[in-house]
Amino acid sequence: MSSLRTAFSSSNTSAAYRILTARRTLHTSSLSSSTLSAFSTFTRKTKPSLSLGNSLVTSSRSAHRITPSSNLSLHQFSTTAHSTMRVIPVPALEDNYSYIILDEKTSEAAVVDPVQPQKLMHILQHLGAKLTSVLCTHHHWDHAGGNVELIAKKPGLAVFGADARIPEINYVVKDKEEFKVGSLTVQALWTHCHTKGSVSYYVKDGADRAVFTGDTLFLSGCGRFFEGTAADMYNSLLHILATLPVETKVYCGHEYTKANLKFAQHVEPENPHVAQKLQWCMDESVTVTVPGTIGEELLCNPFLRVK
């Protein structure tokens, strides 16, 4: 369970005040609600399908209403017809997410926070993907704890991160530094606070955008301030992540969305977007809520709606 309720309040009283008064200081986006809702994945009617080995996963109503025909709860998303980026969220441990980012043009792939590498290797094998990179959002065990096992199995991988405490790290990224995974461009964004070395990875493929936020930004919430201040989190959320294009898909480190939306509704009981997304989330067939979008977060996430 997210520490969202205590995150700001336990760390900084002025930030807590901003949260609790969010109803009076709502962030008013320059974009209209109807424009933003065009990017809303929870109202989207697209029907993605994928085959993974012998499993077939199709959506029944929206990108999130997945009806698996096997035990595998694996989904992959593509946003634009011309995009070659595919993202596969892989649930891990109790409520963590690892991700596979596949560049279909070159079959090159990266994994994000591969805490259970065996699971990821199995999927990569099915995809026929060539794993080249490991993107670590931060050093916590439930994110970076699989690195040693992964590198033992696949020596020579580039292990990216911004914290010497990350096992097997061999490439320390600078803020805003760009590198490639196949034909995809990845930009490291320093989003410190949850830890001193927390990084978000912003991936661009033509017009397609995705950001992997670890435990900094959750859908409708944010991470705990283990090694930073409320001001650090405010900067990471408002000045960095919230400024990404609204259509950017958000892939976070934990499945906390339902609990976060309940808190968001407590903070903003009259926010129709929160009510709509919470209603969707309460459907027990919805077990995987990623990806969100930056546009959705601007509408629903109380931590992005404070000034």
Ligand SMILES: [Zn+2]
């Ligand atoms: Zn963490």
